[in-house]
Amino acid sequence: MAQKPNRGDLKLFNRDTFPISTFLILFFICLVLMGSDFRYQILKKIRLEIPLIIAPINNLINLPVNLFRESKDIFVTKELLKEKITLMEKTIYYLSIRVQENQLLKSENNILRNTLKIQKNFNISGDTAEIILPEVRNGHSIITINKGSKNNIQAGSAVINNKGLVGQIVNTSDSYSEIRPITSKSYAVPAIMDNAKQNVILYGNGNGELVIPLFPASNSIKINDIFVTSGVDTLYPKGIRIGKVTEIMPTKSPKFNHILVKPFSQPTTFSYITVLETKND
């Protein structure tokens, strides 16, 4: 029997009416929504109010790793645990000696501060968390940690690890928080060179590095110079290591150079970080 051809496939010209009015209305609605969101941060509020939106995805993508870890723990032998305990005891012993040294330095530092009448006090305390997936979100770098508002993590807090500055908390839900890494394109941090000479603002370039787009050519800077947080914004405590200069490039203007800074800290998934709770005087 002859089959009737599909008329949709045979259609040569598109005779549908152009939905210009619908398009214009929706285009305008989208623009209004974007403007309102930019002004009132609606998306952040939605994500904050409804953590159920993100939590299942986070659980789902971390499921294989969590299952692997749990199953691995079951097969840990007694000998292996004993070895680990011995190693940890040695580490505790070594760290306790370092703590004594630090206490001595701290007391000396306090005496010197009192003598020099330096009033500023760095009250830094933090909460340790673990980095989990996701590490990207639709083409944007993101660091997700396993602690949220239940653990008193607040949006805006600075995040560091043992190597230096990691980023800033941008979103928190009950059990998760999201960090914008320092190399993110929408990140900027006030910094100072470790010799306390140059105050600059470092921007993330979205490519694993930080940049100073226009650095005065008259100011001295060389490869391997180190930048630390300047603390002028009162958000990041002063003196946290950020990165070192890897490239100095001339710009179109002879008055400025373009500086590339490689961050010290580029934490990977399932490593630890500390969320700072900074109290300024």
Place this chain on the structure above:
Amino acid sequence: MTSPTKIPQIQAQKLFIILFIISLILSHIGIVGIEDSSIMPNYFIALIVSFILAKRARLDLFKLVIIGLIVDIFTGQLIGQYGLIFIIVYILNFSVNKILVIKYQKQIESLSIFLILFSFIILWLTSQSYNIFITPKILLLQSIFTFIAYLFFKVIINKFIAR
């Protein structure tokens, strides 16, 4: 009873939902070997372009705005950004089909590349980044990866939905 003509459409809608969930998960996972997140493929653009060009799920402007809002809530920067991209992609495809006769595969692939590139330009224009200029290298690499994702979705659509 469901009419025989509606069966492929229901299939297409089911497939769209499944592929949307897959895209959502993939957009949260990095690709081994690609450290730079800015060149990661945009799975949602690839998905929408593949369904618009395949003309299977009967996507219209209203549906696209709703899908765009859902994408924005899950992974977007601003509410309405993806809705805007999707309706512009739809209108561009509509206009091209009005002007030209798009029947051959090469034409469809060329149109898909054009739509993907245009989507990235709108995404860049509406982004919140301080960086005003986007390097052509990043735009090209991201478009290539997104085009590969588009081909992947296209194969799945052709495999699972009868004409």
